[in-house]
Amino acid sequence: MPAPTADAAAAPRPIDLLVRGRIVTMQPGATPIADGAVAVDGGDIVACGPFADLDRRFAPRRRLGDANAIVMPGFIDAHTHCTQCFVRSLTANELPMIPRIYNPAQRALSPDQAAAAVRLLSAQLLASGVTTVCEGTLNPDHEAPILAALDEVGIRAVMARGRADQDFYHASLYRQLNETSWAKPRPGEAEADLARTEAMLDAYPPAGRQLIRAAVNASALLGFSEGYFREGAALARRHGATIQVHVGRDREEVEFSLAVWGRRPIERLADLGVVDRHLVAIHAVLASEGEIELLAKGGAALAHSPIECVANMNGVPNLPRFRAAGIRVALGCDNQANDMFANMRACWLLHGAKWGLPAYDPAFLSAGDVLAMATSEAADVLALADRVGTLEPGKAADMVVLDGDRPHLFAAHDLKTELVRYGSRGEIAQTIVEGRVLYDRGDFASIDLDRLRADAAAGAADMERVVEGRRYTPLGD
Ligand SMILES: [Zn+2]
Incomplete structure (x- = not known):
């Protein structure tokens, strides 16, 4: 022997x-x-x-x-807003609805309801295998309860925070007859708000072992000023954090950007020095060929929510083109179906129907690519690859x-x-x-389902009351 x-x-x-x-x-x-x-x-x-x-x-x-x-x-949900949890199905058949329903509903949410929304979102995500969520929040009153609830649940999170600092007016297609679109920064607000983000980056640094990492949320070109974008991008670079921007999301935003700055939205971001490796471009469904090139050249990434594309009727990004350009992509549920299997399947079918079928190109997007966008590549997009994304x-x-x-x-x-x-x-x-x-x-292990069931039912009923007078379609249709 x-x-x-x-x-x-x-x-x-x-x-x-x-x-x-x-x-x-x-x-x-x-x-x-x-x-x-x-x-x-x-x-x-x-x-x-x-x-x-x-x-x-x-x-x-x-x-x-x-x-x-x-x-x-574990899956990574690269884009969501927990404060939309209680209003989700009220938005079906109500398009366009973001300013009319989502925004008032989110504003009406109490700090306790924001915490309950985190528990609801986390329960849905954990049950679908998601271990990391990237939350974007605009309301400073919601930040502490969201952070406390994330900590209590024990899910890994990127917390992108930022508050709008710009007034704007969008003279829509019809109002352009007598009016023009404009954007006016509110002086001093960018500095004060980014100081708050910097404090969060110090408390939740984008490196190290803690479960929550902070990020810069410059949510959209309409509500955030030029100064906010320039300084926010510099802050992200200094801390090795991501800067998250909804961009190229809908026709109104492209119209506004062309009217006010004479530039398409991603061109405008490039002008402001935002398009680099720290940028997570959210949605970008209306990115032009030139804008895709700008993102690729800068090393920026895309957060893509396939179900949201149809749910909000905004458009379908040319995902095979983004990938061919070498742009990193992460999948987000965006609170549509908080289920990464449903999200991956939607990604495969949506882009198959849109880009694969017309060219009879079975190689339009491989399963390995889809899975990477929900795990390893998503970790890279959110600057988390030092901790998660692969098993090693x-x-x-x-x-x-x-x-x-x-x-x-x-x-x-x-x-x-x-x-x-x-x-x-x-x-x-x-x-x-x-x-x-x-x-x-x-x-x-960390969520009391009985309490959550009651909180969710109450939250949903509250949100129904908040948006009642703002709806076009009666419930049940
Ligand atoms: Zn979003």
Whole structure:
């Protein structure tokens, strides 16, 4: 009998958790590990490899998964607003509705309701395998309750904050007969608000181990001044944070930008020095060819919400063109379906119908690309790749365990294709953030569902009252 090697003779190392399954690491070029495992200790991944090997090396206090399970990085929801949670379905059949319904509803939300909205959003996201959410908030009164609720839930988050500092008037197509569009910054407000963002960046730095990282939210060209954009971009660069801007979202914004500055929206951002690696361009559904080039040249990224494209009837970005230009893309749920499987499927079908079918081009967007935009590439877009996005030693143990023992997954060949085309949140067994099992087969570790159910029903009823007189379509139609 051969002498045992030093490694085999060593006592197994005690660790917190060992997760067994078919491992989709999402590392570039890596193929899934057939019967693999991820070893977790102190919130970090300490090893990832064949199960037999890790089972010998580690003595876990807890085990999850099995040989059939599928284990992958937690999804990243790269764009949302929790304060839209209670009003969502009231907006259907009500377009256009953002100034008429979303904005008044968000303004009416109390700080306690904002916290409840975070719990509701988080519960929906965790149950669909999302471990990181990027929240954009415009109301300073909501910031503290949102941060407290994120902390209480324990989900990873990027918190982009910023308050508008500019008055504007959009003389729409018809009012242009007698009026013109204009934008007027409110003096001093940009400086005061960006000082507040800088304080948040100091408290929640965009590096390190803490679960929440801050970001600059210069939400849109209409409400944020030239000075805000210039200084906000500089602030993002100084702190290594992202600056998040809704841009090229709808026709009214393009009209306004052309009327006031004589430039298309992304051209205007480029003029203001905002288009660099820190910029996350949100939506950009109306980006022209030249604007796509500007984003690519600057190294900026796109946050793309495929379901929102149809829900708000704003447009469909030329995603294959963005990708061919080398632009990094992250998928966001934007509070439409807080379900990343639904979002990935919508992405595949929407762009298949829009760009793949007319050219009979089955290679318009691969499943691996779609999955990357929901995990590894999204981590890069949000400046989180040092901690999450792939399963590898040294990164945080943010991951999802899927029950692979379901008939629709019995004959799996290519796991990435299976997940994007056929997977659903119904297979999610556990959702884990930094080694902590926050969702386990219907149970939430940090969310009281009875309280949440009551808060959500009350919030929804309140929002219905707030927007009642502003709706065009009676409920039920
Ligand atoms: Zn948004």
